Amino acid sequence: MSLQQLLAIDLPIIQAPMAGVQGSALAVAVCNAGGLGSLPCAMLGVEAMRKELAAIKAQTSRPYNVNFFCHRLPEPDAGREAAWRAALGPHFGEYGIDPGSIPVGPGRIPFSSEAAEVLEEFKPPVVSFHFGLPPAELVERVKRWGAKVLSSATTVEEARWLEAHGVDAVIAQGVEAGGHRGMFLSEDISTQVGSFALLPQVARAVKVPVIAAGGIADAKGVAAAMALGAAGVQVGTAFLLCPEAATTPLHRAALKSEAAHVTALTNLFTGRPARGIVNRVMRELGPISTAAPAFPLATSAIAPLRAKAESLGQTGFTPLWAGQNTSGCKEVSAALLVQELAQGAQATR
Known part of the structure; x- marks a missing residue:
């Protein structure tokens, strides 16, 4: 099964959830362009989460992803x-x-039963996690309404662990990626490798679809990832200058x-x-x-x-x-960026 079939999306492009620099606007724009938009919930309280989810439901009928951290306090x-x-x-x-x-x-608060209660009101089609997975009962609760579950792996061992614990797809996060490392089986930074070293190893090690993340900023990067076994890509940094992102003026200036x-x-x-x-x-x-x-x-x-x-x-x-x-950071609409990235996936067909 292709990633598009698994997630019911047109294009194998996932917008990385980026807590603190985006909200529902970016997620909606990516969804309506045919990719999978993501809402980061790691820094949202219950009411803020409910408001953002309502905004997504009001502006798109396409599948979307909600993302949570699942660390232990x-x-x-x-x-x-x-x-x-x-x-x-x-x-x-x-x-x-x-x-x-x-x-x-x-x-930052990890995924909890309170968060799951809010999600049950909206039943998001995709739920993704960072730092492994929450307790099994919470994963089952999410799957009960039919959601597909994704999580990040930074090593082959983490990818195998995630597959064994029921994820529908693995996000292979290379060391180039911005934001938090998704590492959870070890705290040793020396275990972290680049995307194009990690990706083919993970693709060989698991049977579920593998999504490449880290350092992918344009169509050529997408094509390279797909050639190495990726079913799709997750891109974050390239979206930071899009008008739909909530990146602050100071952060935007630094990126430029x-x-x-x-x-x-x-x-x-x-x-x-x-x-x-x-x-x-x-x-x-x-x-x-x-x-x-x-x-x-x-x-x-x-x-x-x-x-x-x-x-x-x-x-x-x-x-x-x-x-x-950061070479892919451009002040263009998220929809245009999605279409440009998708050209890389089409080139490998």
């Missing part, structure tokens, strides 16, 4: 939190922020600058490795810090620095999520 570690705030201490002083006034909070050519995996903003444009805090602390609390607890302390710096027009503490290949 860590136990707060007072010692590690203190070390993290000490590492950020000079910056708090520079911006006149009292670290004692900053609350500790999770920042020379700085966008240098990205790195960093745990400074959330506690988990994620790829973004190198900025001040990544240079000064190093992109990976052992002081950063476990995901998603690192977010709390750095959030006020981000807010203060952004108010001054600075991006030194902003997670400027982007993949290694």
